[in-house]
Amino acid sequence: MAKLITAARQTKQEKEPALKGTLASVFLLGFFVIFSWVSVYFLFLHRL
């Protein structure tokens, strides 16, 4: 059983699933967060 798991893990590590779209999606999300946060931060500075 344990062997089976290790074997499965090895094959998985050799061939990682293709997740280019996922990487692009989460980075788009990240840029949205940064843009919004920076906007409010500048609003705060502007109102100081």
Next chain:
Amino acid sequence: MHIHKYEKIWLTFGIGCLIVFLTVVGVSAFAAGQQPPSCLTTIDPEKVDSTPPFDHPGLVKKGDKEYELNIVVAAFSFTPNAIEIPKGAKVTINVTSKDVIHGFEIPGTNVNMMVEPGYVNSLTTTFDKPGEYTILCNEYCGAGHHMMTARIKVVE
């Protein structure tokens, strides 16, 4: 635990952003003094009217262009409720409540703080632009909550 290479990239980037955000607000709070209002002074909420400086609420000149504005908050009013401030004045606003929790906000500025019975809250701001500013209560305090307002006039 197996983590996909791209997920490692994403988490490094994401956590990096969070650290940058925390550093920016941390440095501006602890080094540049832009802390959120957190006054630790206490007061007897039933003796506000006889406790200085709230026994004579209003604007007090403290130095060249430096002022103190002491305001008593109670359901459903601010005392005083019409204030004139010279342009460019650096004003420390002190507030306290005689009854329940209130809010103290000047829309369009960073002036925003909780007013709680038993505590003085305080915040310093500079009024650079002339014109009319509204003070309002932004914490629910009862039936007249939305009628609670006062006016500041910044004059040349």
Next chain:
Amino acid sequence: MAQPLEKVDRRDAKLALAHLFVAFAALALGGFAGLLQTLVRSGKFELPAGISYYTILTTHGVLLGLVLTTFFIIGFQFAAVSRTTGALSDGSRRLGWIGFWMMTSGTACTAFFILTGQASVLYTFYAPLQAHAGFYIGLALVVVGSWVSGFAMFAHYARWRKTHRGQVSPLLAFMSVTNMVLWLVCSLGVAATVVFQLIPWSLGLTDRVNVLLSRTLFWYFGHPLVYFWLLPAYMVWYAVIPKVIGGKMFSDSLARLAFILFLLFSIPVGFHHQLLEPGISPFWKYVQVVLTFMVIIPSLMTAFAMFATFESYGRSQGATGLFGWLRKLPWSDARFFAPFVGMLFFIPAGTGGIINASHQLNQVVHNTIWVTGHFHLTVATTVVLTFFGASYWLIPHLTGRVMTKAMNRLAIIQTIVWAVGMTFMSGSMHFAGLLGAPRRSAFSTYSNSPQALEWIPYQIAQAVGGTILFIGIILILVIVINLAFFAPKGETEFPVAEAAAPYERAALALENWKLWIGLVVALILIAYTVPIIDIIQNAPPGSKGYKLW
């Protein structure tokens, strides 16, 4: 592994359904209150017969924030543990019913005092506004009832573990238990203020109350509360949605790790709701701001896992290109579509949350209607749309019926209506909030203040959004009633996803509850001990109660 449809035991199904019925009844009444609020706030409408805006607002907050969520979550989790770890024992089921009736009678008691105008204190009931004692007693019953149900789930889970030594527990059971541990630890705070401070004080047994202590105990509970709402939605995303679309779960152990991180970091963070308060030092506020940011990490992991699930499925169906997999998703299946729209809305929702918690940036948004806009994205869109999406299979599964094509189409329309209505309402709340419009306030021009006049167009947009959302509520009630009583008889699957890879050993270590609960307690003590001692030692004279409505 192919087996006939695994079903929730019929007696457990009844228990789960009872919870769901109360939840949707609360949605009907609370949603109507919400409609009235947006209409009043537009300035074009006044409540008839002297009904107070704040009575309606209290009704809305308590019924939707506390009743709808808690009942749906406990009902859903009973179904989930019964489905994945087998029928409840008679003892656990009896506990579940005791919990249900305590919560239901508590809700009725609290609702009575709200609707008769004796408790217009909003769902946060900040002292020294003082409601009728019955309001607090009812709330205490709801909380204690939820504990009884929590213990029923713990007992069931412990029994499963005893008979399955060395095995990793099913994901849904693990997640349900994590969520109930979170709930128990955090609701101790609200129970403490309600039982030891507010009930004796409202009964006249004590004269005065420590206002800041009460608020701090409330917010010790108030933030994990929102994670208690969110985690069941994440359960659906992680453990159900992959099966609904026909794919596999991206990673079972990472899902478990995310839940443990939520458990650890969602509690010692309440000060980010108290950033502008007197009486708490800015140092301790900042400590909790840092801890708040830690709880963002499991959501970053979840975002990756969701996209990865969708992309892997799409590619297994032959999708190519960077975003080709999007086209392979089952857009016409409401069981997928509603939670998916919920996920999308969590992007601006989470972003707003990061801004709110950013220490002094809170001065820009605190107690403005931006905050209302924020949690109408989190709980009222992300969480609620996921709950609706889950209802589309859960209710027919429990009642032995099937959802018809027509109902599925209506559910798709319902999701779109909700998304459009919420974009109007929450979007304009966010913008008006940045301009300073306060939350929790009836219509007012603040003596014709020029700032307040600027908010009116946004307030009208909120009313438009609120009206569209109310149509959404009518649609979901039609669907739920159909699924519960009128849909054709048949078998509906309770979808449970399989992991793409076999269990990793790490998953077993993640069930070390002694370790996790110990760490939770340690983090809470670090974040709260010194400030709470300060609050008690340096307390001003306490406050008498006020009834100002």
